[in-house]
Amino acid sequence: MALERLTGEEFAHYQQEGYVVKRGLFDAETVERVRERLREYTHGDRSTQGFTTQVEPGAEEQGIDESDAVRKFEGLGLLDDDVVYDLATDERLVSVARDLLGPDVKLLRSAAMFKPPHVGSEKGLHQDSAYYPVRPYEQVTTWIALDDATPENGCMEVLPGGHTEGLLDHETQNYETDIVIPEDLGEMKQLPMETGDVLFQHSLLPHRTAPNTTDRWRRAMIFMYMDARSRFTDSEEERPPWVDSVDVAGDSYPGSV
């Protein structure tokens, strides 16, 4: 299959390091449309019933209103929103996912991450595959910067090449769905990004983000894609409620996700 949007060099970087950043993939207008829509959800102008909301644990103590302290929205129900759906199925994103996964692609995860000024908490070291009973462990997580992300406001940090070590042990932390790798895996690489840049990372790549210590937002959208020939390893009854799939591109296969 010829590559649509990745260069050979970028493809090789993803294979070897477990990630690749596409600079300026999204224009300012597209990003602002998403930020504005998210604001409508956080500030009560739209119903948030179709997905889950997590508020930053330190918000109350710091006297910050919940609407300015959402930690994340999570769930495929976000796709019912036209702006989110347009972004998740945007050719600029999906063509890269197809370069990495093949022509038949489904969506496994959709989330908005807010990391608000001052109160935005860390996300501990983890691999995305640890959350999902899907085989093979070959999903692609896309992380779309809706603001400039720096080490100070909690940009992504990854362990280059760490996706080749298989699934590591995780232990649960404060949040029901937050799990972390308890050991130090070595030197992490910070990935500062500008608004509109997109990080594509392998679902076995260990990564984390630091707290936001600045007065600047660090928002991001996450979409996780998988090959439509992947399999759920748990039955429908056993699967965590957030595990499902949405058609994005190409064909579906019987017995697959």
Ligand SMILES: O=C(O)CCC(=O)C(=O)O
């Ligand atoms: O956006 C962040 O701060 C980290 C998100 C992340 O790694 C995740 O939710 O899997």
